Amino acid sequence: MKSLEVGAHLDSLKAVQEFVIPDVEAMNGSEELIQDIKLVLEEVFTNIVFYAYPGAAGTVRLTCFWGPEGTCCIGFEDNGIPFNPLEFHDVDLEQEFSEREIGGLGIHLVKRLAHEVRYRREGQSNILIVCFRID
Amino acid sequence: MSLTVSSVEKQPGIFIVSAFGSLDTNTHQILEKKMDFLITNGAAKVITLDMKDVEYISSMGVRVILKTKKELSKKGGVFLIAHVQPQIKRVFEIINALPSLQIFASIEELDDYLAEMQRQVLDGHA
Numbered sequence: 001m002k003s004l005e006v007g008a009h010l011d012s013l014k015a016v017q018e019f020v021i022p023d024v025e026a027m028n029g030s031e032e033l034i035q036d037i038k039l040v041l042e043e044v045f046t047n048i049v050f051y052a053y054p055g056a057a058g059t060v061r062l063t064c065f066w067g068p069e070g071t072c073c074i075g076f077e078d079n080g081i082p083f084n085p086l087e088f089h090d091v092d093l094e095q096e097f098s099e100r101e102i103g104g105l106g107i108h109l110v111k112r113l114a115h116e117v118r119y120r121r122e123g124q125s126n127i128l129i130v131c132f133r134i135d
Numbered sequence: 136m137s138l139t140v141s142s143v144e145k146q147p148g149i150f151i152v153s154a155f156g157s158l159d160t161n162t163h164q165i166l167e168k169k170m171d172f173l174i175t176n177g178a179a180k181v182i183t184l185d186m187k188d189v190e191y192i193s194s195m196g197v198r199v200i201l202k203t204k205k206e207l208s209k210k211g212g213v214f215l216i217a218h219v220q221p222q223i224k225r226v227f228e229i230i231n232a233l234p235s236l237q238i239f240a241s242i243e244e245l246d247d248y249l250a251e252m253q254r255q256v257l258d259g260h261a
Contacts, residue, residue, distance in 0.1 A: 010161055035191065035222045042193045046160045097201060097235030105230055106194035112229045 001065040008049050008058040008078060016045050020064055020074055027072070027134050036113045037072075040130055043106035044076055044085070052080025052126065071115055073131040083126055084119045086111070136191070138162035140169045148180035149249065151217075155188040158196030166196070170203040180212045181252070183245060187218035192226050204236075213237075213252075217245050 004019045006012035017038055024034055048060055063075040091104040111117060114130040121127075136157035142150050150173050154166055166184075173179040182203065204214040217239045219227070227233050239245040 013160060032221070032225075035225075038191070039193055039222075039226070042160060046193075046195070091230065093231040097204070097230075097232045100201065105197055109194060109226065109229055 001063055003064075004062045005059050006062070008053055008060050008080070010046065010049055012049075012060070013042060013045055016060075016062060017041050019062055020072075023064060024072060024132075024134065029072075029134050033132065033134065037074075037132055040110050040113050040132075041074065043110050044128060044130060047085055047106060048076060048078050048080065048126075051083055052078045054081065067116075067131045069133070070135070071131040071133050073129055076128045076130075077125050079124050080126060082121050084121070085128065086117060086119050136162075138165050138189075140166050142169060142173065144177070145249075146253075148178055150177065150179050150181070151183045151185055153185040153188070157191040158189050158199070159191060159193040160195045163193075163195040163199045167199045167202070170199065170206075174203070174206050174210065174212070179207065181215065181249065182207060182212070183215040183217055183239075185217045185242075186220065186223060189223060190220055192223045197226065197230065197232070200236075201232075215239060215245065215248070217242060 004015070006015050020041060021034060021038060024037055029037075045060065052058060058078060058080055061077040063077075065073050065075070067073040085107050088104055088107045091108045092100065110130065115133045116131040118129045119127070138154060138156040138158060140152060140154050142152045144150050152169060152173070156162065158166060170182065173182060184200070184203075207214045215237045218241075219238055227236065239248065
């Protein structure tokens with residue numbers, strides 16, 4: 001398992017994607033899968049940047065490991081305020097697109113694109129794990 | 136990846152905005168500024184976003200598209216999209232945006248639509 005600690009700001013996004021994507025490419029992940037993972041990384045990470053540390057600086061610790069059934073899993077750990085993005089209200093997808101609220105779209109994409117998403121609060125940490133099937 | 140945006144005014148108030156690159160958290164403001172400018176200062180009536188060279192979109196990019204569509208329709212304008220790449224189509228599908236967006240597969244198709252629109256406007260004034 002490898003890990004990376006970055007500042008919780010948007011400038012870190014590139015480093016977050018570069019931490020994971022080369023491994024998926026090395027596993028011959030399809031172009032579609034790589035795009036999906038890139039998008040999920042962006043949505044989860046920006047969510048932490050926007051909500052975890054209101055008015056304060058903080059860090060995010062990333063881990064990348066192989067899960068059961070050959071899944072590629074990425075863990076995001078922050079010490080911000082308790083926040084379970086999976087409980088964020090669902091987007092009303094039946095509503096006319098231009099009438100919709102803007103929030104929640106990113107999390108919806110994460111839930112749909114990842115094979116599995118788990119959240120837990122552990123001590124002072126939010127831990128979110130997303131897994132993808134590489135096949 | 137970065138984003139560059141350019142626009143041409145095909146006819147008064149009718150703009151084609153071409154974007155190149157990645158429409159994401161770090162770049163979406165470039166497109167947002169352009170759209171705001173065209174709607175506010177350019178008196179845009181029709182804006183077509185040509186996405187031929189946009190390879191990636193995140194929810195922040197979707198947000199700009201949603202906002203542009205909203206702002207334009209408030210002013211009685213129309214927002215159209217041309218050329219959608221597979222990753223972008225997939226995102227639009229997942230968030231069920233396709234039924235609400237007018238997407239053209241080619242500029243010819245778009246030109247036909249605009250010509251028809253103009254014809255209807257002229258008829259309306261006759």
